[in-house]
Amino acid sequence: MFDVDVVAGMSDVEVLDLLRELEREQAVRDAVKVRALARMAELRPDRDGGGHRFAGAEVGVELRWTPGHAACQVARAARLVALFPSTVDALAAARIDLARAHALAEITETLSDEHAGELEAWILARAEGKTIEGWRQALRAKKDRVDPEGARRRREQRRRERRVGLYAAEDGMACFDVYDTGERLRAVYLMVDKVARAMRAEGASEPLDALRADALYDMVVNGGGRGVSVELQVAVPYTVLLGADVPGTLAGYGSISSAAVAELVAAEGTAWRRVVTDPAGKVLEVSARRHPGADLARHIRLRDQVCRFPGCHRQAAACELDHTVPHSRGGSTSADNLGCLCPLHHKLKDQPGWRLRQTRPGLFVWTTPGGRTHDVGQDPLVDYEIPAPRQGEKSLDPAPF
Numbered sequence: 336m337f338d339v340d341v342v343a344g345m346s347d348v349e350v351l352d353l354l355r356e357l358e359r360e361q362a363v364r365d366a367v368k369v370r371a372l373a374r375m376a377e378l379r380p381d382r383d384g385g386g387h388r389f390a391g392a393e394v395g396v397e398l399r400w401t402p403g404h405a406a407c408q409v410a411r412a413a414r415l416v417a418l419f420p421s422t423v424d425a426l427a428a429a430r431i432d433l434a435r436a437h438a439l440a441e442i443t444e445t446l447s448d449e450h451a452g453e454l455e456a457w458i459l460a461r462a463e464g465k466t467i468e469g470w471r472q473a474l475r476a477k478k479d480r481v482d483p484e485g486a487r488r489r490r491e492q493r494r495r496e497r498r499v500g501l502y503a504a505e506d507g508m509a510c511f512d513v514y515d516t517g518e519r520l521r522a523v524y525l526m527v528d529k530v531a532r533a534m535r536a537e538g539a540s541e542p543l544d545a546l547r548a549d550a551l552y553d554m555v556v557n558g559g560g561r562g563v564s565v566e567l568q569v570a571v572p573y574t575v576l577l578g579a580d581v582p583g584t585l586a587g588y589g590s591i592s593s594a595a596v597a598e599l600v601a602a603e604g605t606a607w608r609r610v611v612t613d614p615a616g617k618v619l620e621v622s623a624r625r626h627p628g629a630d631l632a633r634h635i636r637l638r639d640q641v642c643r644f645p646g647c648h649r650q651a652a653a654c655e656l657d658h659t660v661p662h663s664r665g666g667s668t669s670a671d672n673l674g675c676l677c678p679l680h681h682k683l684k685d686q687p688g689w690r691l692r693q694t695r696p697g698l699f700v701w702t703t704p705g706g707r708t709h710d711v712g713q714d715p716l717v718d719y720e721i722p723a724p725r726q727g728e729k730s731l732d733p734a735p736f
Contacts, residue, residue, distance in 0.1 A: 387413060435470050438471050479593070487592070521585055532546075567608070568607070570609075586650075645711055647680060659693040659699070
């Protein structure tokens with residue numbers, strides 16, 4: 336048993352090492368827990384196909400979990416042990432944590448067992464250094480490439496599940512939950528954000544999050560859209576221009592299927608801007624649809640996508656453009672000295688002991704007060720793989736324009 340009193344005398348390096356060790360120990364214990372829950376599913380088979388309710392009920396009573404939560408935990412554990420033994424082994428070896436294992440089980444629910452296994456092998460080979468959000472984004476982006484023929488079917492299956500929910504919170508508050516397609520909800524968010532910022536410009540003093548809530552209520556209940564319009568930015572590889580049927584990336588959301596891209600193209604009244612990239616994800620061209628402007632700020636936000644602090648996924652649109660080498664010290668206002676940082680990490684950069692370098696455009700290296708370094712690279716704007724040409728077909732990978 337660890338002596339908790341020892342923590343009070345630890346240095347920063349010792350505290351960080353302890354936290355890493357505790358995470359490893361937790362992963363090992365979680366692997367045992369997953370196997371135990373899966374074993375309960377075997378011992379209490381739910382013969383009417385209700386989704387492990389019998390095992391869940393017994394586990395829930397023992398651990399004081401709600402029936403729904405218990406059934407969900409048993410079902411996920413049974414799926415992991417049956418379909419993803421390598422993932423459970425990786426959890427037992429502390430290469431991943433339980434959240435990543437659960438994400439794999441959840442995101443592959445609409446894939447065949449064969450395609451799910453292919454996705455598992457792919458992500459486990461790239462497990463190192465990914466935050467849980469990065470892990471999820473990578474899985475979503477790869478999913479449609481593993482089974483492109485099923486992308487439209489899966490999209491329709493999920494779209495039929497769209498819903499709105501209301502959940503009580505503390506002190507008279509509530510949570511309004513909407514489950515819908517990424518492009519529709521991204522458009523809703525951009526709309527309320529733009530109205531909220533207009534309210535701020537008019538003198539409202541509340542935080543932007545609160546103003547967004549006010550804007551949403553006003554728009555839904557009172558129709559107070561204020562005539563605001565927004566655009567969606569959709570990045571696609573240049574092979575789309577040659578007829579390829581491949582996924583794209585919706586700025587502020589992540590990977591979307593080729594079916595979703597096609598629907599956006601065909602949709603009336605939807606303002607969107609096409610961003611074309613090369614195979615490495617570098618921006619080649621921004622379409623001139625609605626307010627063209629290939630200025631430096633847009634280039635940096637498209638390049639960085641999110642805050643450039645390790646593990647932060649604050650969208651670039653909500654970040655500040657930071658001079659890596661401060662302008663006051665001779666830093667240039669150029670692509671190799673600008674980056675997106677959210678307000679918190681913009682301030683953190685200037686705190687004692689912290690150091691940030693941009694070793695090449697888009698590649699940032701942070702040094703902590705304890706002397707540890709963390710690289711933050713530039714993820715491709717569109718993460719896709721060039722399909723091998725069929726016999727008699729020309730390659731879809733000519734020299735970039």
